[in-house]
Amino acid sequence: MGSGRCVLLALLLRLLLLSEPPAGVSAAGSSSSFLGEAKDAEVFQWMRGLRGRIHEHPELAYEEFETSRLIREELDAMGIPYKHPVAVTGVVGFVGTGGPPFVALRADMDALPIQMCSLMGCRSNFVMILQESVEWEHKSKVSGKMHACGHDGHVTMLLGAAKILQRHREDLQGTVVLVFQPAEEGAGGAKKMIEDGAVENVEAIFGFHVDSENPVGVVTSRPGPVMAGSGFFEAVISGKGGHAAIPHHTIDPIMAASNVIVSLQHLVSREADPLDSQVVTVSKIQGGEAFNVIPDSVVIGGTFRSFSRESFAQLRQRIREVIVGQASVQRCTATIDFLDDKVSHFPVTVNSEDLHQHFVEVAGDVLGSNNVRTRQPVMGSEDFAFFSEAVPAAYYYFLGMKNESQGPLKPPHSPFFRINEEVLPYGAALHASLAAEYLAQAHTRSAAAQAQGQVHDEL
Known part of the structure; x- marks a missing residue:
């Protein structure tokens, strides 16, 4: 009985497929x-x-x-x-x-x-x-x-x-x-x-x-x-401005920002699996108005990218930790904005x-x-x-x-x-x-x- 059902099913399916035009075929x-x-x-x-x-x-x-x-x-x-x-x-x-x-x-x-x-x-x-x-x-x-x-x-x-x-x-x-x-x-x-x-x-x-x-x-x-997937960040690194000739009277946010930027590159080179493609790029740095004045603050910003949600979340967390930590080493403070309400963060295209x-x-x-x-x-x-x-x-x-x-x-x-x-x-x-x-x-x-x-x- 089971084999008869299979034969009947096969015949009906064959008739159905023959009655339908091949996929994509039209009068033209x-x-x-x-x-x-x-x-x-x-x-x-x-x-x-x-x-x-x-x-x-x-x-x-x-x-x-x-x-x-x-x-x-x-x-x-x-x-x-x-x-x-x-x-x-x-x-x-x-x-x-x-x-x-x-x-x-x-x-x-x-x-x-x-x-x-x-x-x-x-x-x-x-x-x-x-x-x-x-x-x-x-x-x-x-x-x-x-x-x-x-x-x-x-x-x-x-x-x-x-x-x-x-x-x-x-x-x-x-x-x-x-x-x-x-x-x-x-x-x-x-x-x-x-x-x-x-x-x-x-x-x-x-x-x-x-x-x-x-x-x-x-x-x-x-x-x-x-x-x-891509995200964006912006950080304000704050210190104490002053004359460039007497840096010991200042807390230099430019020096702190420099250390932050170098340390952010280690997130991929030292912490990411080489087989898991990731990118952290600092593409903006703003601060200072004169050649002989150390500013009170510096703004840096950039993007981070990965091919998995887990890597993306890890990068986001570590970016925050590195910016705050490296600023602190240089006696500065830092605030980080991941621009969630200002720039669209895209997930991975799969x-x-x-x-x-x-x-x-x-x-x-x-x-x-x-x-x-x-x-x-x-x-x-x-x-x-x-x-x-x-x-x-x-x-x-x-x-x-x-x-x-x-x-x-x-x-x-x-x-x-x-x-x-x-x-x-x-x-x-x-x-x-x-x-x-x-x-x-x-x-x-x-x-x-x-x-x-x-x-x-x-x-």
Whole structure:
């Protein structure tokens, strides 16, 4: 009897799978055809125009009103419904059936302030506000602000993916959630989007970043931790100021700060497991107004990063202990602020093991398997990490955009940063494919599970 049930179950499952179209297949063909659609001259020029308009008018965290308006206009033109505002300026669109399963695609919208300090110091009266240093037709029109991290490209490629998905909406077996997120650059936009319900009922989410180091058409990622968790600290070390010619009448906070900075470096070199990547960097030191005066206090600040919650908590504790202890050795006092209420601390960005296999298969189909490569984790951080904590499965990848014939690309957060627009069709097509294939496979799994339950009930 048991063998008969197994045979019947197998036959029913086979019939079910044969009755369903293969994952990702539509009237227009498989999702590998999405790249051809994205490379269509009309679509490509549309994306280039969008990216140029966004780039000309960069907006900082929670100020992305014009960017948000442009996104909504494009979604309206495509006939895609959306929610707005979400997290002040965010937009959440919906393509497909409107029902489960739900898979999300995320793009960040905010630009960066571009500043440079003179050789005399970085106090407000010495700050030089710079314009973008790349000369092109859509150069930033806002002094001191620039899309120097590629978010204008991210928004453009998500809108490109939306256009492709909307063309195939009748073939989608669930709903793609389009997440246009404000304030990625340290202001906790992802967290606010989650709090406002942007990923409610979403079971998987994909995000990406343009990559200056790899060629166009190459993507890199890995399962597990892919970007570090990050925190920030600021400390005021106080002593007793006085004339530099009579230091014995002072309590020198500069000397104390120097010892603190050196000792903080020992937290990684002497206390951390060499196989557990960690970073402590002091990137700010301010104190003193004259060459012959020892100041009353010095301010130092920096960042700490790791790939585990345990290491992160240990670093935070030891940073406090080292600053207070070393200041005390030099007869100074110290107060430490970890800036929890002022700067967003990002958790570790962790990629789902299951979605990694999905990514490798889909990206291989779209781009070619030789263009899907593994990368090492990086100590940079991303607020996509909040999505990786809030959504059952999350995946973040890097999209190459280098073209050797055009010369090297500058890294992000530089006034010389630029995007090679050849990347736009690749990001749009891959994002659309990841979502469409996920829904098709989820539908097949669900149908198979239901069939198995029905067979069991009947027997």
